[in-house]
Amino acid sequence: MDDKLMLMIPGPTPVPEQVLLAMAKHPIGHRSGDFSKVIAEVTEGLKWLHQTQNDVLILASSGTGAMEAGIINFLSPGDRVLVGTNGKFGDRWGQICDTYGLNATRISAEWGKPLDPEEFRKHLESDTEKQIKAVIVTHSETSAGVLNDLETINRHVKAHGEALIMVDAVTSLGATSVPIDAWGLDVVASGSQKGYMLPPGLGFVAVSPKAWEAYPNAKLPRFYLDLGKYRKEAAKNSHPFTPPVNMFFGLQVALQMMKKEGLENIFARHHRQMNATRAAMRALNLPLFAPDHAASPAITSVAPMGVEAEQIRSVMRKQFDIALAGGQDHLKGKIFRIGHLGFVSDRDILTALGALEATLQTLNYDFTPGAGVSAAAKVLSA
Amino acid sequence: MDDKLMLMIPGPTPVPEQVLLAMAKHPIGHRSGDFSKVIAEVTEGLKWLHQTQNDVLILASSGTGAMEAGIINFLSPGDRVLVGTNGKFGDRWGQICDTYGLNATRISAEWGKPLDPEEFRKHLESDTEKQIKAVIVTHSETSAGVLNDLETINRHVKAHGEALIMVDAVTSLGATSVPIDAWGLDVVASGSQKGYMLPPGLGFVAVSPKAWEAYPNAKLPRFYLDLGKYRKEAAKNSHPFTPPVNMFFGLQVALQMMKKEGLENIFARHHRQMNATRAAMRALNLPLFAPDHAASPAITSVAPMGVEAEQIRSVMRKQFDIALAGGQDHLKGKIFRIGHLGFVSDRDILTALGALEATLQTLNYDFTPGAGVSAAAKVLSA
Numbered sequence: 001m002d003d004k005l006m007l008m009i010p011g012p013t014p015v016p017e018q019v020l021l022a023m024a025k026h027p028i029g030h031r032s033g034d035f036s037k038v039i040a041e042v043t044e045g046l047k048w049l050h051q052t053q054n055d056v057l058i059l060a061s062s063g064t065g066a067m068e069a070g071i072i073n074f075l076s077p078g079d080r081v082l083v084g085t086n087g088k089f090g091d092r093w094g095q096i097c098d099t100y101g102l103n104a105t106r107i108s109a110e111w112g113k114p115l116d117p118e119e120f121r122k123h124l125e126s127d128t129e130k131q132i133k134a135v136i137v138t139h140s141e142t143s144a145g146v147l148n149d150l151e152t153i154n155r156h157v158k159a160h161g162e163a164l165i166m167v168d169a170v171t172s173l174g175a176t177s178v179p180i181d182a183w184g185l186d187v188v189a190s191g192s193q194k195g196y197m198l199p200p201g202l203g204f205v206a207v208s209p210k211a212w213e214a215y216p217n218a219k220l221p222r223f224y225l226d227l228g229k230y231r232k233e234a235a236k237n238s239h240p241f242t243p244p245v246n247m248f249f250g251l252q253v254a255l256q257m258m259k260k261e262g263l264e265n266i267f268a269r270h271h272r273q274m275n276a277t278r279a280a281m282r283a284l285n286l287p288l289f290a291p292d293h294a295a296s297p298a299i300t301s302v303a304p305m306g307v308e309a310e311q312i313r314s315v316m317r318k319q320f321d322i323a324l325a326g327g328q329d330h331l332k333g334k335i336f337r338i339g340h341l342g343f344v345s346d347r348d349i350l351t352a353l354g355a356l357e358a359t360l361q362t363l364n365y366d367f368t369p370g371a372g373v374s375a376a377a378k379v380l381s382a
Numbered sequence: 383m384d385d386k387l388m389l390m391i392p393g394p395t396p397v398p399e400q401v402l403l404a405m406a407k408h409p410i411g412h413r414s415g416d417f418s419k420v421i422a423e424v425t426e427g428l429k430w431l432h433q434t435q436n437d438v439l440i441l442a443s444s445g446t447g448a449m450e451a452g453i454i455n456f457l458s459p460g461d462r463v464l465v466g467t468n469g470k471f472g473d474r475w476g477q478i479c480d481t482y483g484l485n486a487t488r489i490s491a492e493w494g495k496p497l498d499p500e501e502f503r504k505h506l507e508s509d510t511e512k513q514i515k516a517v518i519v520t521h522s523e524t525s526a527g528v529l530n531d532l533e534t535i536n537r538h539v540k541a542h543g544e545a546l547i548m549v550d551a552v553t554s555l556g557a558t559s560v561p562i563d564a565w566g567l568d569v570v571a572s573g574s575q576k577g578y579m580l581p582p583g584l585g586f587v588a589v590s591p592k593a594w595e596a597y598p599n600a601k602l603p604r605f606y607l608d609l610g611k612y613r614k615e616a617a618k619n620s621h622p623f624t625p626p627v628n629m630f631f632g633l634q635v636a637l638q639m640m641k642k643e644g645l646e647n648i649f650a651r652h653h654r655q656m657n658a659t660r661a662a663m664r665a666l667n668l669p670l671f672a673p674d675h676a677a678s679p680a681i682t683s684v685a686p687m688g689v690e691a692e693q694i695r696s697v698m699r700k701q702f703d704i705a706l707a708g709g710q711d712h713l714k715g716k717i718f719r720i721g722h723l724g725f726v727s728d729r730d731i732l733t734a735l736g737a738l739e740a741t742l743q744t745l746n747y748d749f750t751p752g753a754g755v756s757a758a759a760k761v762l763s764a
Contacts, residue, residue: 005410012409012627023628024406027394027581028387029705060444060583062623065606096605193624199409201442201583201626221603223478224447241444242575244583244626245394246405323411 004321008352010142010171010299012193012200013342015250016257019197023250030245036237038248043234045255049173049263050188050206052180057230058251059203060244063170063191066203068096069225070166070187071136074211076219077101079133082123082163084108084115084148087141088328089168097136100220111144111331112301114294117152121159130162133214137165140172143328145301145337146290147172154183164211170194171298173204174258175270175341186211192247194298195266197254197343201247207231270297273340273349276376280353283375284360284367289335298341299325307365309336315362320355346380386703390734392524392553392681393575394582395724397632398639401579405632412627418619420630425616427637431555431645432570432588434562439612440633441585442626445552445573448585450478451607452548452569453518456593458601459483461515464505464545466490466497466530469523470710471550479518482602493526493713494683496676499534503541512544515596519547522554525710527683527719528672529554536565546593552576553680555586556640557652557723568593574629576680577648579636579725583629589613652679655722655731658758662735665757666742666749671717680723681707689747691718697744702737728762 007014028034039058046056059066071093075081081102083094086109097104107119115137124132135157139150150167157165166187169178173188174195180188186208193200207227215228223229229240258266277300281288289301304312309326310333316322325337340349353372360367389396410416421440428438441448453475457463463484465476468491479486489501497519506514517539521532532549539547548569551560555570556577562570568590575582589609597610605611611622640648659682663670671683686694691708692715698704707719722731735754742749 005408007409007411009411011624012412015409020406020408020628024402026387026402027389027397027575029389029391029707030394030582032705060447061442061606062625064623065442068606099605099608100603191624193409193627199626199628200412200624201629221482223481224443224450224607226481241446242393242573242582243444244581244629245575246581247583247626323414325411 001321006322006348006351008339008348009323009325010194010337010339010341011191013197013339014344015199016197016254016343018257019250019253022253023199023246025246025249027245030239030242035245038252039237039239042248042251042255043237045259046204049255049258050178050180051182052206054180054206054208055231055234056204056206057227057234058239058243059205059225059230060201060241061203062200063189063203064092065225066189066191066205067093067168069222069227070189070205071096072100072220072222072225073227074164074187074214074218075102075133076217078103080105080131081134081136082107082120082132083136084138084153086113086115086144086146086148087111087138088143089141089170090138093136093138093168112146112289114146115148115153117149117156120153121156124156124160124163127160130160132160132163134164134166138168139178140175140296140298142171142299143331144290145296145299146294147176147296148294151183154185158184164214171296171341174266175298176267180206184208192251195342196251197257198247198250201244202251270340272380273344273346274300276349276379277338277340279375279379280372283371298339300338300340301335302338303335307360307363309333311363312336312356312359315359316355320358322352322355349376349380383703388704388730388733390721390730391705391707392719392721392723393573395576395579395721396726397581398579398636398725400639401632401635404635405581405628407628407631409627412621412624417627420634421616421619421621424630424633424637427641428586431637431640432560432562433564434588436562436588436590437613437616438586438588439609439616440621440625441587441607441612442583442623443585444582445571445585446474447607448571448573448587449475449550451604451609452571452587453478454482454602454604454607455609456546456569456596456600457484457515458599460485462487462513463516463518464489464502464514465518466520466535468495468497468526468528468530469493469520470525471523471552472520475518475520475550494528494671496528497530497535499531499538502535503538506538506542506545509542512542514542514545516546516548520550521560522552522557522678522680524553524681525713526672527678527681528676529558529678530676533565536567540566546596553678553723556648557680558649562588566590574633577724578633579639580629580632583626584633652722654762655726655728656682658731658761659720659722661757661761662754665753666739680721682720682722683717684720685717689742689745691715693745694718694738694741697741698737702740704734704737731758731762
């Protein structure tokens with residue numbers, strides 16, 4: 001049906017009506033006092049969401065633009081960095097390092113498996129001359145549905161003392177706790193179309209004082225992505241370029257909604273929905289692609305057997321107007337991914353699972369009808 | 383009054399209701415077939431607007447991001463370039479060249495005066511070894527309200543034969559003709575919050591085959607701003623990163639509206655409103671900051687005598703809810719600027735001029751009441 005699309009992908013995620021309507025307001029001048037008030041309010045809200053007193057800067061960009069900014073503002077050509085790669089996004093940060101002539105050592109795991117913090121520890125401990133300038137980690141690897149153990153990896157970075165920790169929190173921020181100040185995370189990047197409950201169009205970068213210390217000596221060229229310019233203007237509740245005014249209106253409302261729900265409730269909701277979805281997959285004998293101890297609270301990846309992932313997605317889309325994500329790169333056709341990120345209610349989980357069961361029946365998959373929905377319902381009602 | 387703001391600034395410009403409502407639609411997946419159709423339609427519309435068969439690429443960025451991409455994708459460190467600077471934006475492109483280690487020669491004019499094409503000719507003709515790789519020109523210099531003579535400058539670039547012509551068309555595209563194919567413009571950058579009748583959030587770069595020939599050998603580092611990535615995906619009606627889906631919905635409707643009005647009618651409207659506004663300033667004895675032969679069709683700059691520019695802006699804003707732009711940098715307080723760009727009707731011009739006359743009365747400025755409005759009306763009704 002037209003206009004009945006339900007997004008269960010890891011971005012864009014569903015957007016509340018009041019956010020959409022805020023975005024439909026007439027724009028105002030970005031150099032006006034009224035807009036400065038908007039910048040002030042959303043900046044305060046972003047600091048709350050990021051659990052930090054650090055700067056949180058707002059870019060007109062995708063999450064990749066924000067992450068690139070986070071990398072190139074604090075490093076110089078030839079700098080040694082460690083990059084965790086266990087999926088499409090970790091690979092991308094490695095490519096950015098190569099593009100800018102950084103000396104990047106990949107610490108890899110198979111897609112679907114978490115990064116091993118011990119490997120980071122070994123590299124960091126053996127670096128007695130403190131040549132490693134940064135450790136780049138994707139917290140929730142969207143392509144595989146894996147949550148990496150950022151807390152432990154970061155502990156090893158802190159023991160090293162010199163390296164900055166740079167985090168892709170694109171699908172973890174707003175889904176699980178990313179306590180920037182408590183953990184001492186230096187660079188944390190994210191994007192609006194994820195936990196923020198907004199359409200795509202804004203990127204965010206939180207920057208620690210330690211990272212700013214590295215900024216004056218960082219020699220990679222940048223202008224539009226020069227975070228120093230954003231910091232200078234943010235201090236005046238302004239913006240160095242013309243910001244996406246209407247996206248800011250949406251951000252303002254989305255942050256108000258998030259504050260009303262409360263951080264702990266938001267995280268609990270994502271974890272509950274993750275557990276419900278995983279319980280349903282188990283009850284349906286659909287193999288989970290990521291292990292329980294490293295499951296992303298934003299997205300559940302499933303590697304079905306006895307039924308084609310792409311057929312499931314196709315029926316879900318055509319008959320039930322539900323968009324699921326497929327596999328990326330070499331996982332294309334091998335997995336499907338159910339997003340439960342942002343403005344997703346418990347009802348949505350049951351809806352998606354009900355449709356999935358109907359789809360499995362259509363595809364003659366052998367399972368116990370009702371098993372998935374009831375397993376999820378049990379978790380949701382616990 | 384609340385919610386009565388009227389934007390007469392050079393961006394953000396007013397946005398049609400149907401564009402705003404399109405932006406308030408629920409987002410869809412950016413990797414879906416439905417979104418590919420949107421990309422295909424807006425790309426075709428952008429080529430129409432740009433009067434070109436060249437690629438027109440869409441970035442989530444401000445106009446500055448688009449212009450930076452246009453520069454850094456086709457040049458290498460040490461390359462010699464000419465940069466026209468007669469305002470804030472020309473200065474900015476010079477700064478980008480410096481940031482990336484280009485060897486930039488500024489060709490400057492006083493703010494408010496147009497660039498002298500003869501100076502470009504001399505530099506280009508004396509470059510017998512063809513060391514100049516690009517000429518960077520701001521077509522409509524927003525900060526001063528000046529339209530530079532791009533056609534003549536470009537003719538000298540074409541006579542040189544080697545250099546690429548790179549154009550900031552941020553406030554000229556959609557206001558006056560920028561015939562990319564007819565003139566052979568290599569790189570043309572613009573932003574959504576201008577003639578496009580959209581809020582800020584999208585940047586556009588048109589790229590010629592000649593510029594693409596320079597791309598493989600261009601050595602400035604870039605990833606998010608790597609236009610090769612955009613080109614590759616655009617060929618498949620896709621996007622290399624997560625595009626601002628809702629901005630694309632708005633762009634789709636805005637381009638439909640522009641097509642309905644027709645290019646010639648759009649340009650005629652902007653020129654008519656420019657002429658009406660300038661006639662009014664003359665009738666009010668308010669000195670025009672840019673000469674007639676180099677007046678921007680997007681924005682009229684005024685350097686008032688006998689009344690303070692900032693007082694005019696303040697009364698206009700407070701009593702009549704009309705936002706005018708002020709001067710930037712050293713022109714702060716010395717000029718005010720009236721935008722007539724994008725979704726502005728003849729009625730809006732009369733409205734703004736009526737309010738301006740009332741404001742001048744409030745400020746005890748000596749003029750003939752009614753002179754401005756009637757001078758404009760004469761132009762508009764001709």
